[in-house]
Amino acid sequence: MRSENEKDKVNWKAWYWGLLIFLFAQIALYMWITNTYKV
Amino acid sequence: MSWIDWTVLMSTLFIIVAYGSWKTRKQTSIDGYLKGNSENWVTIGLSIMATQASAITFLSTPGQAYESGMGFIQFYFGLPIAMILISVFFLPIYYKLNVFTAYQYLEERFDVRVRSFTSFLFLVSRGLAAGITIYAPSIILSTLLGWNLQLTCLVIGGLVIVYTVSGGSKAVSLTQKWQMGVIMAGMFLAFYFVLQSFPSSISFSEGVDIAGSLGKMEIINLSPDITNRYTLLSGLTGGVFLFLSYFGTDQSQVQRYLGGKTLKESRLGLMFNGLVKIPMQFFILFIGVMVFVSFQFNQPPIVFNPQKVEMTSLEEQNLKKIESSYDAVFDEKKMLLLNRSNDSDRIQELQFAQDSIRANYKSELHSIDPDFEAKDSDYIFLTFILNFLPHGLIGLLLAVIFSAAMSSTAGELNALAATTTIDYYKKFWAKEDNDERDLKISKLLTIGWGILAIVIALTAGLFENLIQLVNILGSLFYGTILGVFLLAFFFKSVNAKAALIAGIIGQLTVLGIHFLKLYGFFDLSYLMYNLIGSGVVILVGIIASIDLKNER
Numbered sequence: 001m002r003s004e005n006e007k008d009k010v011n012w013k014a015w016y017w018g019l020l021i022f023l024f025a026q027i028a029l030y031m032w033i034t035n036t037y038k039v
Numbered sequence: 040m041s042w043i044d045w046t047v048l049m050s051t052l053f054i055i056v057a058y059g060s061w062k063t064r065k066q067t068s069i070d071g072y073l074k075g076n077s078e079n080w081v082t083i084g085l086s087i088m089a090t091q092a093s094a095i096t097f098l099s100t101p102g103q104a105y106e107s108g109m110g111f112i113q114f115y116f117g118l119p120i121a122m123i124l125i126s127v128f129f130l131p132i133y134y135k136l137n138v139f140t141a142y143q144y145l146e147e148r149f150d151v152r153v154r155s156f157t158s159f160l161f162l163v164s165r166g167l168a169a170g171i172t173i174y175a176p177s178i179i180l181s182t183l184l185g186w187n188l189q190l191t192c193l194v195i196g197g198l199v200i201v202y203t204v205s206g207g208s209k210a211v212s213l214t215q216k217w218q219m220g221v222i223m224a225g226m227f228l229a230f231y232f233v234l235q236s237f238p239s240s241i242s243f244s245e246g247v248d249i250a251g252s253l254g255k256m257e258i259i260n261l262s263p264d265i266t267n268r269y270t271l272l273s274g275l276t277g278g279v280f281l282f283l284s285y286f287g288t289d290q291s292q293v294q295r296y297l298g299g300k301t302l303k304e305s306r307l308g309l310m311f312n313g314l315v316k317i318p319m320q321f322f323i324l325f326i327g328v329m330v331f332v333s334f335q336f337n338q339p340p341i342v343f344n345p346q347k348v349e350m351t352s353l354e355e356q357n358l359k360k361i362e363s364s365y366d367a368v369f370d371e372k373k374m375l376l377l378n379r380s381n382d383s384d385r386i387q388e389l390q391f392a393q394d395s396i397r398a399n400y401k402s403e404l405h406s407i408d409p410d411f412e413a414k415d416s417d418y419i420f421l422t423f424i425l426n427f428l429p430h431g432l433i434g435l436l437l438a439v440i441f442s443a444a445m446s447s448t449a450g451e452l453n454a455l456a457a458t459t460t461i462d463y464y465k466k467f468w469a470k471e472d473n474d475e476r477d478l479k480i481s482k483l484l485t486i487g488w489g490i491l492a493i494v495i496a497l498t499a500g501l502f503e504n505l506i507q508l509v510n511i512l513g514s515l516f517y518g519t520i521l522g523v524f525l526l527a528f529f530f531k532s533v534n535a536k537a538a539l540i541a542g543i544i545g546q547l548t549v550l551g552i553h554f555l556k557l558y559g560f561f562d563l564s565y566l567m568y569n570l571i572g573s574g575v576v577i578l579v580g581i582i583a584s585i586d587l588k589n590e591r
Contacts, residue, residue, distance in 0.1 A: 019314060
């Protein structure tokens with residue numbers, strides 16, 4: 001099986017947390033833009 | 040369109056199709072044809088994005104931002120969360136079982152009935168959607184450019200069949216990588232020319248301020264209203280379920296990341312999609328907002344859909360009057376903006392008046408000719424391209440639209456053929472392995488699904504309601520499919536019979552809710568169908584398994 005042959009040394013937890021932080025940073029930025037341009 | 044545009048369009052399409060077919064012409068095994076098995080994370084990531092982004096994404100999204108601002112971006116907030124969940128829970132199991140289709144796993148976990156039930160739901164929804172993926176851009180291109188609708192559908196469908204049949208999954212991924220390259224290059228150039236179309240006295244930051252003062256930069260909506268699709272709440276709840284079902288259980292996506300060289304490459308491909316997708320959608324929406332700013336200074340048509348409407352001279356006079364008031368409002372607003380007036384209330388009033396006059400004009404046209412399509416936001420971006428981009432680039436942007444249509448259709452046909460081959464043909468008719476025969480059957484099935492997609496595209500215009508149905512078809516079936524997969528992954532006590540009962544009840548519930556909504560009993564965002572479908576399946580699955588155990 002392909003998955004068993006590979007040596008995966010990637011720190012996936014760091015990837016997942018990084019992706020979540022990036023998502024919430026974008027949401028925070030969009031909230032700032034929304035408040036800046038509130039009509 | 041000039042000969043330069045035709046040359047750019049034709050050569051771009053020809054090079055991509057020829058390259059994809061030639062590079063993958065030596066497919067001799069069913070494994071390579073249906074899975075690929077050798078892609079790196081960049082190819083997987085781009086291929087996932089290209090499958091999701093259809094032509095209508097690039098035509099409609101800027102138009103949507105033009106009309107309603109940037110709020111649509113919230114729809115995608117669930118996507119990175121779904122990528123993480125798939126990477127943690129779904130992908131390792133698919134790899135461990137070395138499956139071709141996601142539905143094979145359901146037989147391992149439950150039984151063949153559950154596998155066939157979910158793969159059938161996929162074939163119905165994706166089979167119909169493939170036709171509309173071709174039809175939707177074709178109708179816009181043919182209306183704006185005067186092209187023959189049938190011929191446009193045939194060209195898009197025919198080109199896709201050529202390389203999808205020839206090289207299978209590998210050809211689809213390879214061409215999608217180049218198609219995404221063309222798409223992004225085209226969109227960046229379009230953005231540059233949108234900014235160039237501003238008057239020389241108006242800078243980029245002033246353009247953003249103008250968009251902001253007219254309400255186009257309000258991105259986040261904190262409303263708890265579940266009937267609204269574009270709120271933070273909808274994006275982070277319904278959106279997670281939608282993307283979890285689309286990327287985790289829809290074979291057109293599962294096939295893309297199962298083509299990875301290793302589990303690591305597939306996971307990185309998903310992470311790439313999670314990182315890039317929201318900024319990419321933001322950029323496409325932002326192009327639409329900048330087109331809106333450009334049309335504050337360059338007078339836009341009162342309607343973007345150029346469909347001809349037969350009318351009497353009295354009706355024509357009446358419309359002319361509306362057009363003059365539209366022109367007057369536009370001129371006054373333009374002067375205020377050029378003079379950097381501080382009277383933002385007046386500018387907003389004029390924008391509101393302009394929008395109302397436009398809506399009134401469209402409803403007049405619709406009352407004169409009920410066949411007139413009043414929703415014209417899909418035509419806005421293409422109208423801008425045709426009027427403001429230099430020759431050569433118009434051809435490139437049309438290649439963008441064709442590439443997007445072809446890349447998502449190719450992913451769909453490839454997945455439909457894989458599911459029919461693996462979950463039906465090899466499961467019920469030809470159980471013993473025979474690479475040569477299986478490969479031939481897969482190719483024939485790809486041609487078959489391709490022809491069906493073209494037939495649906497050619498006849499779609501006859502069934503207006505069918506198109507509306509197909510637009511929400513994903514949400515109608517995804518909740519149930521996801522619910523069955525969630526039962527399989529996380530509820531070990533649920534057995535096959537309970538899962539099947541739960542799947543059927545979940546599907547009937549979603550269809551029931553949809554029909555009640557159609558008849559006006561209540562209003563609900565389509566995104567919530569995914570949440571409701573999955574919830575009902577899980578609940579019924581748990582109750583039915585307890586009940587069945589007690590019976591025993």
